[in-house]
Amino acid sequence: MLSFEPYGNPTYFALLGVALLPLMIGLLYGKRSRLYETLISIFFLVLTFGGPKWTQGVALIIYILYEVALTWGYAVYRRHKNSGPFFYVMVILAILPLTIVKVTPAVENGQSSLIGFLGVSYLTFRAVQTMMETRDGTLKDYNIMTFLQFMLFFPTISSGPIDRYRRFEADYRSVPDREKYLGMVQKGIRYIFVGFLYKFILAYYFGTMLMPKLQLMAMNSRGGFLDLSWPVIGYMYCYSADLFFDFAGYSLFAVGTSYIMGIETPMNFNQPWRSPNIKDFWNRWHITLSFWFRDFIYMRLVFWFMKHKVFKKPTTTANVTYIINMLVMGFWHGVTWYYITYGLFHGVALVVNDTWLRYKKKHRASVPHNRFTQWFAIFLTANMVCFSFLIFSGLLDKLWFQ
């Protein structure tokens, strides 16, 4: 039985090309066949979750039924009533499977949970978002079939980008005109080819060829201050490069494939290494995730804190929320000390950044702002981010505790 990592090898892309061809011809002539789209979605889902990984496939099916029941149930309920506690219970239930998957390795000695499957996080984000917008009243006509298509849209199922229900639905219900669609195909093909460069050349070089050597060197150079050494610095940059090119490459594949299917899935990266500060970085790095956190955790918490007047000053509210927001992101990556420290680090960085920007605003005259400070800001931000990725990488855990 054939089984693939999504976008993992040339065969996958060849199959993708063949499967998308009829769909593309249809869209060029203004037709969208729901049936065909559903069929190829099922085909690629079976390729990803079938064969030796069939247990994941079963977990996916049960999970989807569960989330459909919750979101549909809530949508029906919301038409008549709007109780806060009931909404909270529903959200907690929706997050429950993801929480179990993330906590299991920490309490079971690294064993992964039976109910887990590739992409469980990204599906949960989509389901929770659907539920929250239903409560807000911005999402009124919840439709089970559209929701299923939205959740199981195969190009983005394993690692995002995280689309929004209403945006997806608008694309899915319409057919772009020929001129626009040709532009999308052109973009899609370009994205996929840039993705090849990123994932199969650059990420391969940094991640597969260079990184193991640097890790070995770092492990062999232990014994100094905090077991740190030059190879650790090298590893830090190498890991950061690998992380970026691997994930940005994958995202380009996902977005490119979506475009060819006539769906404008949002972009995940926008030149993150040129950010002059950490806040800007999060507007450019894993954008759909950080915007999801912004809209559904940060903003909601800020409103809640303000409504209940928990803190006197608005800056305190913002700072506390930054920390909570990033800590949650840290926990989401996994319950290990280094993911949580990574989250805390970014939370603190955002607080420091805000404080500095306020200070700068107040003292416009005395703080210089020129091309040099601009470059320095970019340099500082990039290095700080790389340092945070060193924490994230878990190398320190290996250096110190293994």
Next chain:
Amino acid sequence: MAKRLLRIFGPLILAAVLVFAVLAMPVKLGFSHVSKSHERQAAVSLSPNVLRGKHIKEEALKDGFVPFFGSSEWSRFDPMHPSVLAQKYHRDYRPFLLGARGSQSLTQYFVMQNIQGQLRNKKAVFVISPQWFVKSGTRKDAFGFYYSQLQTAEWLTHFRSDAIDQYAAQRLLQMPAAQSDHFIYAALQRVASGKKLTDYQRFYLQTRKNMLTQEDQFFSGIDLPSQNLKKVNQQAQKLPTHYSYSALDALGGRLGKAATNDNRFGISNKFYHQGLKKELKHGKLKDFQKNLSYTKSPEFADFQLCLDQFARLNTNVLFIIPPVNAKWQKYTGLSASMLKQFDEKIHYQLQSQGFNNIVDLSDKGNVPYFMTDTIHLGWRGWLAVDQRVNPFLTKQQEQPKYSINDKFYSKKWQQLAPSDLKQYENEAK
């Protein structure tokens, strides 16, 4: 619209056609020359890419390098290591080291598949580690690490479907690595059950082989590790300018003494401090090999694959059987009589089929500075190897007469207790 589509997809189609054409081309491209320095580097690199590949090995073996099949002992580069001696004293041969930690007979059999032209009617050296012959034979992950689709595809395009091929296919099917290509897996199933390949399978294998061969030519020379060649050069400087056995023996003793002076086992200090000392402290290693046996193992049949292949190619092979460090053996409780029995069984398998060039060092485990650590040859051990390897490779040898017997593939032979050898021999007659 057509124009726009052509602009979008034209380059893509062109690129795909070009890549496929270059890869599937059955002819070699002109720029595949391997330089002398690259060959020297590859010969001692112990790189898994070199072992899995074809091109570099093939070119080097045409160029005066001799295949030295073995495993982890090759990484013990001291001044008496075969590669160092051959370089320092400008021997007519240079070892091409094949194998590293975890490579056993089955891996070596597939390594032989795409250098057949360079083995036919030539000479080779083969180190048999008794440690390979454990109850479960080669480890599946280690085999997977050295597994090469190129070698398997090449083997499948020239197999003859008799005992050797059927056994090799069956054995390969037991390895998870065989599932890395679905079509190859299906072909293996046919070979294992004695069937011929279908036309489509033959076409697929031929195309796949061409592609992998081109890939190997393009990429296997990239990023070749160079640290081992550096080690060889450094070690060569420690040797006297002119070869003299007694001077080298004395030097080996001196170097060995200095390198093993802080433990009671005569194990190199470096190896001893890399974790061994810690484990000894916990006392876990005392008598831990008491029940270990090398006498019943699927490895005996895997090894037969290598012998069978050598016989078919009429390769004249010098086999080396290294000892176990005697002090260490006593400490871990490894049975001396079991080692002797293993020796008898492997001798029978070799000699009854006409493989008579055997350097049996199994009784040298207590010679000082013969071993560099627990099971690996060092200073004087390498020197003893050289005493036989050098004349074998530089002097004219008598043509061997092999008579292969398929009974060595049987479960019965794999599991035969060496104490029943006599009876087995009589039954065979």
